Amino acid sequence: MSGNPRRREVRGLTLGFLSLGASAAPLDVLSAAAQAGFGAAGLRISARNPGDSWSRPNAEGDGLEQIRARAEALSIRISSISGYYVSDKTSLSHLLANVEAARRLGAPLISQGCFEPKLGRVAGLLRDYARAAADVGVRIALEFMPMSTLKTIDDTRRVIAESDARNVGLLIDSLHLARSGAGASDVRALDPRSIYLTQLCDAPAVRAPTTTLFDEAMSGRLYLGDGGLDLKGLVAALPPDAEIELETPVVGDAALPGGERAKRAAEKAAAFFASHFG
Template sequence: MSLPELSLGWLSLPDASPTELIYAAADAGFASVSLRVAPSPGDAASALSAQPQGVREVRAALAATGVRLAEMGSIRMHGPVPSSWCLPSLDVGASLGAETVIALIYESHSQKRLDDFCDLCHAAGQFGLRVAIEFAAFTSVPTVEAAYALVTACAMSNAGLVVDALHLERSGGTAAALANIPAERVFLAQLCDARVKRPSDAEGLRLEARTDRLDPGFGVLPLVDFVSALPDSFPLELEVPCMLAAPISAGVRAQQIAKRTRHFLSLLPPLDEQSSIALSLQP
């Protein structure tokens, strides 16, 4: 089968600097990366968008390697109106070539959740960016259905979803539910695998998502169905933070992720069989 374009998510190499990640991704054959450009409200850590020298180094690394910045990480929504603080980060992300920003939503009040999401979409649209809701069981948008309902209620052309194989399964979702989402509203797909046991609470789910995933084919997630529910040759972002891989250098780890992912994808059914699987997932 023709392998989809692969992107390396920043969370896969959490200890690497942005430039280290870019060069590691390039050496491993990834076409693009994601970077954490924006801070969280109240976060004391200096985000990339607040480091002019860091931005220059990232720009140079992208140009030198030909690697693209596919998405610029998340805007965390849990208090201040997004446009009151995130415009500089959106500007930097867009200037580096990002196409998409992630909305990670913790706002509990339903009307403010919608208002803030629409505000972010409007702000991002000024920079030519799409906004993809990342649903997760430990957020205020826990399921793919809830994310799509928010996108529909917002009714802005740059509003969509990122579908993460781990979050889909851990939230009780299925490939059939994913297949019900219009393809044009699925902006990103994140691939990983996971252990059999589901964490029992929100903090455990968050910790698993950020530190304890597995490479594709090394766990139990129904990834064949997941990939089959995506549009043909849909780009895949590898988001595989793995505590077992912590001692491995960024370059070696990027090579490992790429090799294992390509091997997994090479074992998938031919495209015509995948299409049959996808059709069988339709209601």
């Protein structure tokens, strides 16, 4: 075994739902994670916006206890959930539904995107949202994405500071980090306690000019080691016990069964960590 504290075996990694597609059903993600040897899974449990089509168990419906029971039977930890975005369509009640879903699933973390253009409203919602989450022992990982309202690390830190929430931190996605113009040195400069979740994928070093940021995020990601992002530098900049989730919806493998996609992600991740941190 390697003595490098940043070396990860597959069991020490999380399979993100997006690795199986944007609408991957929670039970399918759990099964795929177990088949591939992951120790944890991140699940989407509702549509991104209220009113959007979503046929899976969600934060306002039944089925969450079934998901929790299945995770326990498979010995898969539910590391985080994704629910409704903060947007102009979202009220506090929708965000509180995210909290209730996390509580019922036993998930300690909510992965939170933000597309509300009024940052003052974001801070106000976040203040009450975070308070409700804290009451049930849940934290919120706020994600910056160049195509969202929170485009950079600094944008995200400012809105967290304005909210005065103590249980809200950063979600760092390797692709969004690179496309925001930041890198490993910016991550290393952060208080490590502020980094709640890191999502890893690879991609070309430079985005193709004919591809939008959104399209690349959904269909341009690669397995670890298959692109040109500085993943080694990013992992080295993280605390050794960082929560790391794979988010690798590789389009070329989209037709494969979920378990096979998860196994390919696992094999590539194991090779990456062995090569760089072995």
